[in-house]
Amino acid sequence: MCGIAGYVGRPDPTVPPHALLARMVGAIAHRGPDARGSHVEVGVGLAHARLSILDLAGGAQPMSDVEDELVLTFNGEIFNYVELRDELLQRGCRFRTASDTETILQAYRVFGPDCVQKFNGDFAFALWDRGRRRLMLARDRVGVRPAFYATRGNALYFASEIKALLEVPDVAAEIDPVALDQVLTFWFPLAPRTIFKDICELPPGHMLLADEAGLRVTPYWRLSFPDAGDHAALDRRAPRDIADELGALLEDATRIRLRADVPVGAYLSGGLDSSIVTALMKRLAPDRLKTFSVAFEDAEYDERPFQEMMAAALGTEHRTITCAGADIARSFPDIVAHVERPLVRTGPAPLYGLAALVRREGLKVVLTGEGADEVFAGYDLFKEAKLRRFCAAQPGSRRRPLLLQRLYPYLPQLQTQSQRYREAFFLGSADELADPLFSHLPRFRTMRGIKQFYGAGLRETLGDYDALADLRDRLPDDFSRWHPLSQAQYLETAFLLPGYILSSQGDRVSMAHAVEGRFPFLDPRVIDFATRIPPHLKLRVLREKHILREATADLLPDAIANRPKQPYRAPDSRAFLGPQRPSYVDDALSLAAVGRADLFDAGAVQKLLRKCDAGRAPGARDNAAFVGILSTQLLHGRFVDTSIPRSSHEAA
Amino acid sequence: MTTMRRDQIRTFINDNFLFREDRESIADGDSLLDAGLIDSTGILELVAFLETEFGLVVDDADIVPENLDSIDRIAAYVDSKLNTAAAA
Numbered sequence: 257m258c259g260i261a262g263y264v265g266r267p268d269p270t271v272p273p274h275a276l277l278a279r280m281v282g283a284i285a286h287r288g289p290d291a292r293g294s295h296v297e298v299g300v301g302l303a304h305a306r307l308s309i310l311d312l313a314g315g316a317q318p319m320s321d322v323e324d325e326l327v328l329t330f331n332g333e334i335f336n337y338v339e340l341r342d343e344l345l346q347r348g349c350r351f352r353t354a355s356d357t358e359t360i361l362q363a364y365r366v367f368g369p370d371c372v373q374k375f376n377g378d379f380a381f382a383l384w385d386r387g388r389r390r391l392m393l394a395r396d397r398v399g400v401r402p403a404f405y406a407t408r409g410n411a412l413y414f415a416s417e418i419k420a421l422l423e424v425p426d427v428a429a430e431i432d433p434v435a436l437d438q439v440l441t442f443w444f445p446l447a448p449r450t451i452f453k454d455i456c457e458l459p460p461g462h463m464l465l466a467d468e469a470g471l472r473v474t475p476y477w478r479l480s481f482p483d484a485g486d487h488a489a490l491d492r493r494a495p496r497d498i499a500d501e502l503g504a505l506l507e508d509a510t511r512i513r514l515r516a517d518v519p520v521g522a523y524l525s526g527g528l529d530s531s532i533v534t535a536l537m538k539r540l541a542p543d544r545l546k547t548f549s550v551a552f553e554d555a556e557y558d559e560r561p562f563q564e565m566m567a568a569a570l571g572t573e574h575r576t577i578t579c580a581g582a583d584i585a586r587s588f589p590d591i592v593a594h595v596e597r598p599l600v601r602t603g604p605a606p607l608y609g610l611a612a613l614v615r616r617e618g619l620k621v622v623l624t625g626e627g628a629d630e631v632f633a634g635y636d637l638f639k640e641a642k643l644r645r646f647c648a649a650q651p652g653s654r655r656r657p658l659l660l661q662r663l664y665p666y667l668p669q670l671q672t673q674s675q676r677y678r679e680a681f682f683l684g685s686a687d688e689l690a691d692p693l694f695s696h697l698p699r700f701r702t703m704r705g706i707k708q709f710y711g712a713g714l715r716e717t718l719g720d721y722d723a724l725a726d727l728r729d730r731l732p733d734d735f736s737r738w739h740p741l742s743q744a745q746y747l748e749t750a751f752l753l754p755g756y757i758l759s760s761q762g763d764r765v766s767m768a769h770a771v772e773g774r775f776p777f778l779d780p781r782v783i784d785f786a787t788r789i790p791p792h793l794k795l796r797v798l799r800e801k802h803i804l805r806e807a808t809a810d811l812l813p814d815a816i817a818n819r820p821k822q823p824y825r826a827p828d829s830r831a832f833l834g835p836q837r838p839s840y841v842d843d844a845l846s847l848a849a850v851g852r853a854d855l856f857d858a859g860a861v862q863k864l865l866r867k868c869d870a871g872r873a874p875g876a877r878d879n880a881a882f883v884g885i886l887s888t889q890l891l892h893g894r895f896v897d898t899s900i901p902r903s904s905h906e907a908a
Numbered sequence: 909m910t911t912m913r914r915d916q917i918r919t920f921i922n923d924n925f926l927f928r929e930d931r932e933s934i935a936d937g938d939s940l941l942d943a944g945l946i947d948s949t950g951i952l953e954l955v956a957f958l959e960t961e962f963g964l965v966v967d968d969a970d971i972v973p974e975n976l977d978s979i980d981r982i983a984a985y986v987d988s989k990l991n992t993a994a995a996a
Contacts, residue, residue: 667948669948674951674971701944702944704944705943708945857928863927864927875948876947
């Protein structure tokens with residue numbers, strides 16, 4: 257696990273190639289503190305910052321193949337490298353190290369760019385093919401590891417994080433208004449767009465090839481579901497048989513994710529998913545296991561009793577950090593700099609602190625339960641969409657909407673709501689049923705209020721741009737034929753998962769502390785298997801992740817196995833206010849700073865600040881607006897506003 | 909009186925939900941729900957405002973979009989409540 261950077265073509269001549277690579281990889285040194293390397297030849301430069309996990313002695317990068325025809329810089333893991341290496345040896349490939357890195361080189365020799373189809377792993381890599389004078393940049397299927405690129409002059413630059421690209425003299429950060437509107441609608445920009453103009457993200461499941469003929473970005477994998485009516489495409493075995501195979505598959509997905517030459521720990525949130533992963537780890541490697549949890553001072557968010565129950569049941573060596581609002585506020589500017597995009601939630605902050613704890617405890621690798629809610633339909637949004645669809649099918653029914661009371665039992669302000677308003681929030685208008693984004697419309701409605709804060713310039717630039725229409729245009733052709741649950745799962749898995757969960761709450765905050773997360777539920781075999789499970793076995797009436805519970809019941813204490821979903825949340829605007837409020841809050845939201853960034857209406861921002869300050873419990877929209885605007889302002893101050901000297905960033 | 913009340917309501921909506929001064933951004937007849945201005949917490953804020961500002965009691969049964977989902981509707985609702993109270 258590491259950071260990668262480099263270029264192909266003729267880079268800016270004002271900086272010598274080695275110096276440029278050193279600057280680029282230096283900007284992401286946090287990702288790989290164990291070693292650095294670079295490789296320069298005519299027309300290409302590759303750099304690497306290494307976090308040593310596999311083949312500690314032999315895995316140095318950039319790495320060449322035995323034949324010296326390929327050079328590779330690679331971030332991530334190929335978990336099935338052992339099996340793949342055997343296959344490649346049989347085909348006559350030669351290896352000089354025991355690393356997974358060399359497996360990529362040899363797989364490319366045999367399969368060409370299609371080698372990515374063979375990899376079960378989380379990866380972003382750049383491979384230079386000397387013979388073809390071609391660079392291949394590739395990223396794993398679901399987007400665990402990041403990759404960004406930008407073309408300037410006669411060169412293509414790439415890196416694990418945008419901050420490395422900003423070291424290139426030609427590359428400057430400027431906020432892209434469309435991307436900002438997307439973030440304030442979806443929580444993230446729609447790849448390949450990033451929050452910065454003319455800086456691109458290589459989308460998950462895509463590869464980029466750059467040679468004399470130009471630059472091509474193509475998908476090699478896409479999440480797909482069978483048509484709703486196509487029963488033959490579904491797994492029609494007895495549920496018990498499906499559950500048994502799923503159990504075995506999850507165990508193997510966990511087994512290959514324990515491959516490391518350093519100890520592997522686990523995150524334990526207290527929920528079903530991380531408990532399953534931890535229990536499987538304990539079964540596979542019964543020796544000492546360290547587990548890690550975030551606890552919250554505020555009982556509304558805290559899950560400590562369940563974390564302790566699971567740690568005790570499995571006998572793990574358990575460590576907890578307690579997160580208070582002040583901790584979130586203190587780390588927030590650093591987190592915005594790491595995630596390189598505005599945030600509308602503070603969820604990344606506790607996970608940033610948790611990764612720091614893991615690192616202090618001497619670990620570099622953790623397994624987590626990420627992905628189960630997407631792949632097995634765990635989110636409340638899926639239940640909400642099912643109920644809304646049920647209500648919309650009989651608009652005259654007075655009984656059906658009463659079921660809405662069963663949603664979000666943990667949100668007090670929703671529970672005290674009148675039935676009519678509950679219906680108004682969730683049910684919307686009759687024509688919504690035909691919208692492919694049906695499942696997500698209430699979430700997008702909550703975010704729509706943030707547009708009130710857009711300044712005149714931003715409004716004018718955006719014109720009639722419609723982020724929802726943009727998203728609709730990106731849906732696969734057969735999307736409309738899928739089961740509604742599959743459609744909702746696709747929207748979560750193809751967009752929110754890489755755009756927010758795996759990046760802002762995943763790679764970027766854990767790699768800030770050189771900690772690598774691994775996710776058994778996102779094993780490609782598990783994902784493929786789950787797409788064929790009939791929807792009613794995933795969300796059974798309103799029981800989320802039904803088949804997953806069936807598959808893993810014998811692993812867990814009943815109290816955990818039957819636990820309703822508790823979503824991961826953290827304190828929002830009030831973390832930044834009150835007596836311990838850091839000075840940057842007022843600075844970033846001041847009339848002058850908001851005016852300088854010229855994105856939001858400074859007067860409106862002042863009113864929002866006053867409202868949140870007054871302590872009248874702000875709702876979901878106000879919280880999202882507060883965090884979204886504050887983080888945008890911090891991002892602007894950190895990356896765009898050149899009137900603030902760089903040194904003050906480093907001191908901060 | 910009615911105009912003054914309507915102004916008070918508009919100011920409250922401006923300061924707490926709209927956060928803006930320019931009147932074009934929402935018309936008196938526009939739905940607050942459709943504009944994304946009101947969420948579940950917002951309703952409670954609005955009810956608390958009406959109760960303290962106009963000294964009325966908003967019954968649970970009155971908390972419906974027909975009474976509260978636009979500046980026009982809120983003003984009409986407040987008028988009818990105050991008129992009923994005055995007549996009683």
